[in-house]
Amino acid sequence: MTEKEYNGIIIFAEQKNNNIHKVSYELLGKGKLLASKLKCGLYTVVLGSKDIDTDELIYRGADKVYHIEDEVFNKPDELIYSQNLVKIIEEIKPEICLFGATTFGRSLAPRIAAVLETGLTADCTDLQIDEDGKLIQIRPAFSENILAHIKSDNYPQMATVRYKEFDEAERDESRIGEIVKVQSIKLENNLVEIIEEISNEDINLADANVVVAVGASLKSLEDLKMIEELAELLGGKVGASRALVETGIISKAHQVGYSGNRVKPTIYVACGISGAPQHVAGMKDSDTIIAINNDPSAPIINIADYSIIGDMFKIIPELINEIKNKHNVGNNM
CATH class of the missing domain: 3.40.50.620 (HUPs)
Incomplete structure (x- = not known):
């Protein structure tokens, strides 16, 4: 050629x-x-x-x-x-x-x-x-x-x-x-028929400016509420590791990583996520990475800009209260 x-x-x-x-x-x-x-x-x-x-x-x-x-x-x-x-x-x-x-x-x-x-x-x-x-x-x-x-x-x-x-x-x-x-080629494809398009979620995680992601240490839908509240207060969306998605607590639409969404938010908060290579591949280019983890040797700590070592079930409620208090103070001024 x-x-x-x-x-x-x-x-x-x-x-x-x-x-x-x-x-x-x-x-x-x-x-x-x-x-x-x-x-x-x-x-x-x-x-x-x-x-x-x-x-x-x-x-x-x-x-x-x-x-x-x-x-x-x-x-x-x-x-x-x-x-x-x-x-x-x-x-x-x-x-x-x-x-x-x-x-x-x-x-x-x-x-x-x-x-x-x-x-x-x-x-x-x-x-x-x-x-x-x-x-x-x-x-x-x-x-x-x-x-x-x-x-x-x-x-x-x-x-x-x-x-x-x-x-x-x-x-x-x-x-x-x-x-x-x-000019288009006119075709009749009788093998495929779209009856209805159903979308349970359309969260556009890849376009979020703030992502609050959580790992498999989350055990129930009740626990997920605090993650959702933190994300809402920060004006962001909820992400998840593959391990959590596989438990059925949250849908694949929220998955971050090699086999999920690739995100580049301004702020990425990793809650109880160890930092497996497959997950890191989907979020490593975030502008600022904040890790909340009780394991100081977790791989996520090595790529985080800021780390909070401790139990996320205690830290996240405190963060939520702190953000709410700051917001209330600002409204009263």
């Missing part, structure tokens, strides 16, 4: 209810750096109705936006999405295709890679360009103990990238780009 056979970077801009997922803006931020090194174009492809704000993708750095406009994309059907994406990728022939490692992206990208007979690296935490102009896809391996550097021999080079790994691309409303309307 010659260099001109494959050129440019394409980013899949995931949307739901016509709202573009923020991971798309993070990929555009990183994509601009990669495109600068390769001296190539940066494109996005978005599938959905005419109400999607495609201009926003131009403002965030895309040189060209391919909009496959059809109401059929209002439901997350991987078969219909993949058929349309494969067609446009085969036409454009990008050297790199990037997807967010969301629930949908993790399901969609492998289907596309299989049809294109190319490789796919999942859950990347970094992307680089080597001296030969090839994409180096970096992802944790062996329970986050090493970082694997992966390079594909086939084109396009494909990867899914975790949410919250990169900064969002800055907006520039003066940017001018091209929006290309693409």
Whole structure:
């Protein structure tokens, strides 16, 4: 294959209810750096109705936006999405295709890679360009103990990238780009029927500015109330370790870690969490980490900015009372 056979970077801009997922803006931020090194174009492809704000993708750095406009994309059907994406990728022939490692992206990208007979690296935490102009896809391996550097021999080079790994691309409303309307492939998928979408919780933990997380030392729903109260007082949300989720006390939507949510809050309060590598992988980039733990040798203490050594069942109620008292004093002044 010659260099001109494959050129440019394409980013899949995931949307739901016509709202573009923020991971798309993070990929555009990183994509601009990669495109600068390769001296190539940066494109996005978005599938959905005419109400999607495609201009926003131009403002965030895309040189060209391919909009496959059809109401059929209002439901997350991987078969219909993949058929349309494969067609446009085969036409454009990008050297790199990037997807967010969301629930949908993790399901969609492998289907596309299989049809294109190319490789796919999942859950990347970094992307680089080597001296030969090839994409180096970096992802944790062996329970986050090493970082694997992966390079594909086939084109396009494909990867899914975790949410919250990169900064969002800055907006520039003066940017001018091209929006290309693409005819959709009309498909009837009788294998999948979405009857109703049910969501018990939509907590958007990854976007929280404050997270109060708790581990398996919590024994009951009654105990969980103090964690919820502390989180509410701090204007934050409740997180949890995998061990606690597995007890059934709290849902997986709250899980922080390698197999849960990756968070980067301003403040992360770890209550009774030992600091296993799988959990630390999901919160280590928090601006300020506060650990409450009765074990001074717990691994979480080593990465915490502030540590309180003691029984969280005594410390947290005291913190709650202290915050309430400060709030009352402030209201009375």
